[in-house]
Amino acid sequence: MTLTGDQKITLFTNLVRVRELDQWFIDALLSGKLPLFYHSTQVQEAVGVGGCTFLEDGDCVYATHRGHGISKLIPRGVSMESILAEHYGKLTGNCGGASGWHPVAPDKGFPMYTALIAENLGLASGTALAAKLDGKQRVVVSFEGDSAAAKAEFHEAINFAAANKLPLVVVIENNEMGQHTPLSTYLVNKDIANFAPGYGIPGEIVDGQDVIAVHEAVQRAVVRARAGEGPSLVECKTYRLRGHSEGGPDVSMDQPRSKEEADRWLRDKDPVKLFGAKLLEEKILTQADIDRIHQEAKEEIEEGLRLADAAPIIPSFEHLQSLLFAD
């Protein structure tokens, strides 16, 4: 699908909103204003934004821990307030404050989440099986990092989806790092899309810094899934700009990661800058528009924070106990 000018502005606005919220999380965590932890998604935003902005209502997404899912949640209409409230254990959070950070909002098409890497693919295959049985042409887009491809659950779930022609799109956000371990130590096959022929499904490699390219690749897979032709694997090549977790070490094995390399990515391959420059060139946006979009995102965060602040926390142990079993 060719995007209109307005749709491109939507993509850009989503990139900016994710970037600004990510920066807010980093600052809040490092200044002691945020409990928990935070796993920044800077310069990886285009993968979620490109993959999720133009999905349909009723489609489902499984996000990852990176950015606590914000590059997927925000394009699909999950409010900053509910994301922030969740991080402060507030009842108004996405998960009523009980998860702290899970990218889950069942009413917005984020059914559930587990922090066990690649395990979400099994859950997603079940959601996709439900979609197939419902017969309503809904698709499930499940994101995983590169380290998932070294796990049994990854292969078991994708093979199951392929064998049953499930409407599942697996998007690999390949940032070449699994926590403090570089991809080269756990994958001989560094192009994860190359696993696809083994499952008998299409696999595609795409520049994860190019939000339009990601959008188009994911949409190709979505169209295929919606038509009942089964799953696809889309591998987005990207880069982890910062450490695994804010405040923790930024190392690869026992060595500090290169600051020069990170600076280069931020200068030359930042998806927000790249797409902003493209929209300036196409005269879809002016610099004043871009400045305004950043300013509005900051205000959205402030407003979300104000509302989250005012919300009640989980009141008691009895409340927690009541969450365990359904009636």
Place this chain on the structure above:
Amino acid sequence: MKTEQRTMLQVMNDTLRMEMSRDEKVIYMGECVVGSAMGMTNGLYQEFGPSRIIETGLIENTMVAAGIGLAERGYRPIVDPMMADFLTPAYAAMTVAGKNRFMHGGKLDIPMVILTTMGGYLGLGAEHSGCPEAQVMHIPGLKLVVPSTIADARGLLMTSIRDNNPVVYYFHKRLMREKGPVAEYSDADAIPFGVADIKREGTDITVVATGYMVSMCLDVARKLADKNISVEVVDPRTLVPLDIQTIVKSVKKTSRALVVDEDYITCGVGGEIAMQIMEHAFDYLDGPIKRIGAKGWVPATSIDKMVLPMPQEIADAITELVGAERIAMENELPALSLYAKPAAK
């Protein structure tokens, strides 16, 4: 009402058929569920088709995870990995099943059943004989059902399928082909969870037993009755939720307690129930609580009785607790093979 002699498997097969007819969201999926390995799903594929009886192959973790995915969307999957031992690779997904509702603020429900066989005394060895009950009890958010009779198997299966939570349902391989008189299916057969059943009343000692251990303890109790030892046998039927009140009430009456369970004894069902009895009825006890369980991995062939609870061991524990002389038991079980074909006549 008409009654006839039927096996536990036949009754469970019928129950599945009725529940699947009653609710089109009930789906049966797993390993060898079309060409039924145990006979559990005989005829169901032909009746309900490939969208209700789903063959997954041997993907234990993904079949449970996919079951969770289906359940969250409003289906009621029954996931069958064939044997409880084979759930080992599925503990990741089972843990997620237990946590899911809690960690997402109660915003989603996971109505699913993990339904599979368990148990030893068939000579099948260390990887086809397990009763991994304690591992399930230890995961908050999972219910655990362990039927000991054909009627309980049916009533608890109905409740399991209708429950809005993840339920693990283990039925014993040694019991599944035993026949008993069974009335026709009725909606009133559903047995609520968390209600223990006193399988035999007695006054000298309370024996809490689960699964196949219930019938073994009842046999022992009948023989000890001849020697004037009165044994009460309490079957919890569901280990989560556990009806500790009924157990405690029984212990307050008898003042002595033995727990017999087939899972590995360390950190097991017996230890848990014994501790809960201590917490609720310590002052009523005339002596220490005893527990009997598997003493290690179950070996193959008939030497499995070296490891698994046996009638003499149960009788010895009882006579010691009540201060009676040792009573010799017939310490053999009837030979049973899951696979032997009767010779043609």
